[in-house]
Amino acid sequence: MGAQQRIFRQQIKDTQSTKKITRAMELIASSRIVKAQAAVRANQPYARALYDALTLAASHAKINHPLLNEVDNPKRAAILLITADRGLAGAYSSNAIKEAERLATRLRERDLEPVWYVVGRKGAGFFKFRERPVADSWTGFSDSPKYKDAKEIAARLLKDFLLDGPEGVDEIHIVYTHFVNRVTQEARVIRVVPLEVVDEVVDTTEGAGIHGAEDKGGKAVWPLYDFEPDAEATLDNLLPRFVEHLVHVSLLQSAASEHAARQRAMKSATDNAEDLIRRYTRQANQARQAEITQEISEIVGGADALASS
Amino acid sequence: MADPYEVHLVATDREVWTGEATLVSFETYDGEVGVMPGHSPMLAMLKDGPVLIRQPDDAGDLHAAVHTGFAVVDGGKVIILAESAELAEEIDLQQAEALLEEAKASEDSDGKVAALARAETRIKVAKL
Numbered sequence: 001m002g003a004q005q006r007i008f009r010q011q012i013k014d015t016q017s018t019k020k021i022t023r024a025m026e027l028i029a030s031s032r033i034v035k036a037q038a039a040v041r042a043n044q045p046y047a048r049a050l051y052d053a054l055t056l057a058a059s060h061a062k063i064n065h066p067l068l069n070e071v072d073n074p075k076r077a078a079i080l081l082i083t084a085d086r087g088l089a090g091a092y093s094s095n096a097i098k099e100a101e102r103l104a105t106r107l108r109e110r111d112l113e114p115v116w117y118v119v120g121r122k123g124a125g126f127f128k129f130r131e132r133p134v135a136d137s138w139t140g141f142s143d144s145p146k147y148k149d150a151k152e153i154a155a156r157l158l159k160d161f162l163l164d165g166p167e168g169v170d171e172i173h174i175v176y177t178h179f180v181n182r183v184t185q186e187a188r189v190i191r192v193v194p195l196e197v198v199d200e201v202v203d204t205t206e207g208a209g210i211h212g213a214e215d216k217g218g219k220a221v222w223p224l225y226d227f228e229p230d231a232e233a234t235l236d237n238l239l240p241r242f243v244e245h246l247v248h249v250s251l252l253q254s255a256a257s258e259h260a261a262r263q264r265a266m267k268s269a270t271d272n273a274e275d276l277i278r279r280y281t282r283q284a285n286q287a288r289q290a291e292i293t294q295e296i297s298e299i300v301g302g303a304d305a306l307a308s309s
Numbered sequence: 310m311a312d313p314y315e316v317h318l319v320a321t322d323r324e325v326w327t328g329e330a331t332l333v334s335f336e337t338y339d340g341e342v343g344v345m346p347g348h349s350p351m352l353a354m355l356k357d358g359p360v361l362i363r364q365p366d367d368a369g370d371l372h373a374a375v376h377t378g379f380a381v382v383d384g385g386k387v388i389i390l391a392e393s394a395e396l397a398e399e400i401d402l403q404q405a406e407a408l409l410e411e412a413k414a415s416e417d418s419d420g421k422v423a424a425l426a427r428a429e430t431r432i433k434v435a436k437l
Binding site for chain 1: 317319320321322323324337338339342349350351352353354377379381388390392393
């Protein structure tokens with residue numbers, strides 16, 4: 001076999017083994033999307049119950065909670081950026097980072113200094129490489145986040161929010177990737193704190209509340225409630241839970257998006273490998289054909305030379 | 310007697326139990342509260358502790374370990390939402406005891422109290 005042919009055969013083999021790996025990753029990612037979507041769905045009954053409880057408490061308590069009040073003259077704003085721990089997910093992490101940078105620009109226009117909190121090794125690496133300061137970072141759970149991860153992050157964010165003075169932050173934003181469907185995921189920004197009017201939060205829930213109250217337009221009429229211990233304390237306790245919940249949902253959505261992005265990236269890598277294999281096979285065939293043609297013409301030429309001598 | 314309550318026990322990661330009950334009892338910061346059909350509407354903050362759900366027609370009592378939860382009682386419904394919740398039969402006693410030992414040995418003073426309360430509740434409920 002000629003040298004040319006050997007090179008092409010080797011290249012085909014290499015590409016085939018790459019293809020096997022990317023195919024395996026594609027399959028793993030697609031099974032994980034299903035799991036991640038199930039996790040998002042499993043959280044919904046809790047989300048609805050929490051919204052209901054929160055509106056209930058808010059409608060009875062005198063709303064004067066630091067988490068609800070706009071800070072006069074805000075100076076620093078926290079950005080919680082959610083990225084992946086591992087690469088090979090196409091533009092997933094870099095889209096989130098870009099969205100976060102746009103948010104930072106908007107904040108700077110409002111004379112706010114962005115303070116970075118980063119989830120995921122990719123995001124942490126991005127900041128480290130550029131030697132940009134990060135207030136805190138968490139890694140190791142981007143593909144299947146648990147509630148306790150969200151709790152830990154929310155605790156840190158709230159601690160900094162409730163801190164007075166130059167070290168504290170006055171607003172909290174989350175940049176996460178929303179899972180629209182398997183094909184589309186988009187980086188989004190939500191402002192967590194100060195919480196926007198609770199009534200608006202309720203409108204975003206699907207279906208009716210525990211009261212079956214359909215009139216979303218007006219304020220629902222609430223029956224008289226007993227509170228244990230009292231409405232204010234209950235609200236004080238519900239609000240941090242709500243922030244934890246928002247972080248949790250963002251992590252879950254991002255995880256589903258990460259798997260979807262990885263599945264797509266690996267699918268196109270597999271397709272590219274197939275194209276390459278096809279091209280190399282053609283080139284190898286051509287090389288083989290050329291060799292045969294050359295051999296024939298050498299034989300024929302040799303026979304002609306002998307015959308004419 | 311009024312119709313039995315429709316009870317939803319929801320945790321952050323799943324809907325733990327849904328069904329009917331004639332009595333739901335839980336621990337609040339002011340003491341234990343038992344709720345029977347016809348109870349006035351209520352929103353309560355729960356302590357880490359056991360929740361009892363009595364099913365109608367002598368179908369038996371259910372116990373659940375609930376952590377960082379709230380209970381909403383309204384009309385015909387009781388909703389208990391918690392950071393985590395497990396029915397007694399789902400708790401692995403050995404594993405729960407191992408977690409208790411781990412919590413006792415823990416150095417982290419902030420997490421220790423919560424972890425201890427949590428582990429003790431789970432063991433208590435599992436033994437009920």
